[in-house]
Amino acid sequence: MxxxxxxxxxxxxxxxxxDFSASEHYALCRTLSELGVTPDDEVTAAYSSYNDSLWKRLERREITREQLIRTRFTGFFESHGIKADGAAAAPLYERYLSRSAVxxxxxxxxxxxxxxxxxxxxxxxxxxxxxxxxxxxxxxxxxxxxxxxxxxxxxxxxxxxxxxxxxxxxxxxxxxxxxxxxxxxxxxxxxxxxxxxxxxxxxxxxxxxxxxxxxxxxxxxxxxxxxxxxxxxxxxxx
CATH class of the missing domain: 3.40.50.1000 (HAD superfamily/HAD-like)
Structure with missing residues (x-):
């Protein structure tokens, strides 16, 4: 060309x-730890994949931004059998994510x-x-x-x-x-x-x-x- x-x-x-991947990992680990969930590699990798699939759905206009933000943790916890408060996780995660910039x-x-x-x-x-x-x-x-x-x-x-x-x-x-x-x-x-x-x-x-x-x-x-x-x-x- x-x-x-x-x-x-x-x-x-x-x-x-x-580096969003680094920021996501930091925010997720802090969030899960506060909710009493061990942030092992399997859980963090599963969340990253789940979250990415939601953003792809947003790109295709299948869901709204508000639906993504409101339901991603409740949906992830339910689909992976994690006993934690998804509604409490959402603002925690955003707070930690907003602090990380690599x-x-x-x-x-x-x-x-x-x-x-x-x-x-x-x-x-x-x-x-x-x-x-x-x-x-x-x-x-x-x-x-x-x-x-x-x-x-x-x-x-x-x-x-x-x-x-x-x-x-x-x-x-x-x-x-x-x-x-x-x-x-x-x-x-x-x-x-x-x-x-x-x-x-x-x-x-x-x-x-x-x-x-x-x-x-x-x-x-x-x-x-x-x-x-x-x-x-x-x-x-x-």
Whole structure:
């Protein structure tokens, strides 16, 4: 693909710029421990898979965000025979999750290279009460040029309306000069393709084999490789 002088980077937050897996594990272990449940590897892995399946259902508009937040622990505990209060778990988990912000290797370097050359805007499917504190704790709220959380936008990725509403707030936005970066084929890449912008899959574990019907324009295993795609040094100052 011919290199472009990209001027807008729309970057996913969780497991793209911030290590959500690490934050999820921390929050889940603290929550389960407070409820008297041993947070062993089997339980934490099962929850992660269960939670991910709910977010996929949200992407497909099969459930609402409110249903996801309200029922994920009650549903998980019931389906796995865990005797604990799911209603009490939900706010505990969100409280601990909102306190954890671990930057992915290369994220700060990528954003630094873009400064003044490529506008960096965070696009997240999370909830505001969790994501806003994490953005502040990581410093991403200051490092990036803006951030858009689906709960506040009114739509979730991959809904094209999420992108339509987001880019309306970006000064001088041009589709041809925009790149969506994210780790999710079904949310970030599918959404970017539907909206008509170039896409880059962040695939640090090398799981993407190219056989999916959803095909990104670029695939990278580390965030510093995105610098080569954006080539910010070719751009005049914004």
């Amino acid at each position: 011919k290199k472009k002088n990209y001027r807008f980077l729309l970057a996913d937050l969780d497991n793209t710029l911030l 930057m992915i290797d290369g994220a700060e370097e990528l954003i630094g290279k873009c400064r003044g050359k490529v506008g960096v805007y965070i696009i997240s499917n999370g909830t505001a009460r969790v994501q806003l504190p994490r953005l502040a704790a990581s410093g991403l709220d200051k490092l990036c040029d803006g951030y858009f959380i689906s709960e506040l936008v009114g739509y979730s990725k991959p809904d094209v309306r999420f992108f339509e509403n987001t880019v309306q707030r970006l000064p001088g936005f041009e589709k041809d000069l925009a790149l969506v970066l994210g780790d999710s084929l079904s949310a970030d890449i599918a959404g970017g393709i539907a909206y008509g912008v170039d896409t880059c899959l962040f695939d640090p574990r090398g799981r993407y084999d190219g056989n999916s019907r959803i095909k990104p324009d670029y695939t990278v295993n580390d965030l510093t490789s995105v610098i080569d795609i954006l080539a910010p040094d070719r751009n005049p100052d914004l």
